[in-house]
Amino acid sequence: MNGRSGLFKFFLFLFLFVIILLQFLSMIQSDRLYKRLDTIIRRLENAPTTRTAQPQQEPKISEAKNLPMAEVPGDDGDWLVWRLSAEPRTLNTISDERDVYTTYITGGSIFERLLEYDWDEVELKPWLAESYELSKDGLEMTVRLRDGVCFSDGVPMTADDIIFTYRTIMNPGVDAAVQRTIYSTFKDVIKIDERTVKFVFTEVLWKTFEAVGLFEVFPQHIYDFNDPAEFNKHRSNPVGSGPYEFERWDVGQQVVLKRNENYWGYKPKLKKVVFRFILNDAAALQALRAGEIDFTEPEPEQYSEMKSNKEFTARFRAMSYWQPGVPFFYIAWNETTPFFADKRVRLAMTHIIDREAIVKHLLSGEAMITTGPFYIFGSQYDPNIKPWPYDSERAKQLLDEAGWIDHDGDGIRDKDGVKFSFRLAFATGRVFYEQLAKLFKDTASTVGVEVIADPYEWSVFTQKYRKHDFDALAIGSGGTVEFDPYQYFHSSQIAGGGDNCTSYNNLQADALIDVARRTLDPEKRYPLYHRFHRLIHEDQPFTFLYIRPEWRFLDKRFENVIEHKLGLNPNEWYVPRDKQRYK
Secondary structure (H helix, E strand, O other): OHHHHHHHHHHHHHHHHHHHHHHHHHHHHHHHHHHHHHHHHHHHHHHHHHHHHHHHHOOOHHHHHOOOOOOOOOOOOOEEEEEEOOOOOOOOOOOOOOOHHHHHHHEOOOEOEOEEEOOOOOOEEEOOEEEEEEOOOOOEEEEEEOOOOEOOOOOEOOHHHHHHHHHHHHOOOOOOHHHHHHOOOEEEEEEEEOOEEEEEEOOOOOOHHHHHHOOEOOOHHHHOOOOHHHHHOOOOOOOOOOOEEEEEEEOOOEEEEEEOOOOOOOOOOOOEEEEEEOOOHHHHHHHHHOOOOOEEOOOHHHHHHHOOOHHHHHHEEEEEEOOOOOOEEEEEEOOOOOOOOOHHHHHHHHHOOOHHHHHHHHOOOOOEOOOOOOOOOOOOOOOOOOOOOOOHHHHHHHHHHOOOEOOOOOOOOEEOOEEOEEEEEEEOOOHHHHHHHHHHHHHHHOOOOEEEEEEEOHHHHHHHHHOOOOOEEEEEEOOOOOOOOHHHHOHHHOHHHOOOOOOOOOHHHHHHHHHHHOOOOHHHHHHHHHHHHHHHHHHOOEEEEEEOOEEEEEEOOOEOOOOEOOEOOHHHOEOOHHHOOOO
16 A cells, blocks of 8 residues: 555656646747737737838828929819800810910810920929020020820830920921911921920020920920921821820810820819800800800900809809909001001091990900000009090090091091091900990990900901901900010011911111010019000000909809919819719
């Protein structure tokens, strides 16, 4: 019994020893495990701090890509249906046939430029260009293209496209006489490398820098030609590098752009922009209320009435804003006709146009009488020049002095066998011009002058303008931050379908324009333009009617609508998903 008991105690002791040893080893292992876990935990605790710091140390995406535009907030989707009051003849922006409607459709959406004006700072800044450098003498400007810019078909933009565009404009066979005047002081554009070109000038004008910057780049692989006539036929299917690409042109109805999904910059949120042609203003307002269009420019009476209509403003924005590019409205007197070569006659016409009544009754008091082509709030404009008054008696004196007298007693003045009966041309679709023509006809009849209203559909009207085929013509012009009167008033711009449509020819005006263009210091240039302003106020090649703010109606489902110093930028707009109308 004692032997068995001793053996039992031995195994019991051994068993307990093993248990204690295992426990001890387990504690050591656990301690190592805890140490490892602690190390891992501490690493994990340290790790997030390191990662969150990285994005702050690295540049943001926009900074890294150095894009010239900000990313638009909001949801993707929906369309903007934009009503235009006329249909352009072409979507080729180099062509002289381009007009304001061409610009509305293609500017900043299909075609882009080397530099662009900042919407609020109103200064030219790089866009397609990554950088630029002006030589010390100002006669050379080296421009480097931004890396990664492609046309909408995916082909990269290169220096060859810039040179092709320049040489196309300067080709005398290309229908671009007006554009060539802008680049008349350019000597050449030279390729430095695949992304760099050098513009070389014969002399420097204050507009030279802008002329380089506002240069729209055309893709050579799309527009290249052997015969200039081939290029002149390009009216539709425009291809550029912008955030939208051409989809289709339903003639007489609309032009449709779709978003360029391969755009090199931040894409706009709106997937389509539809430019719908509705000539009649009343029909356009009806279409807006019916939800068929989203954006339109109203007639003065429409704006005045609707801006205080609560039901209307609950659904639509009624916007009014000034910007340097607002057009000035005028009547141009063709000096090649028997009527308007004598400046006394032109001044008499101004005296019988009651501009105060026009502003008060036709423009609901929401415009200002202007006396020259410059922006009325800009430094080029001389505010000391006061409008000629409405004065029919003074008009009669001036007409008598000019030899226009009613010799046969029929109530209409005549001279050298020609009756003073002329046609006033204007574009159809705008009620204002019809009212203007009626008012002018009535007041002219009181001094023995017959005015015949002469309306034309827009495309025909612009052809008459280009060919200088009119007696008198009512229109608006504008669109630039600062205005160079060279195209409209210099005698060199009369021939060849230039914009001097009245054939105004005054050597003193030519000299002032020439000197002002070469005066780079604005403080010295502005007084020269004041002298020019006073000269054409005396000569009256135009009767300057008025200038007014921009008026727009816009559906309220659009957000991020900002009134910049340069106006509205639809590429910034978006529609919240729950308000989107089109898929």
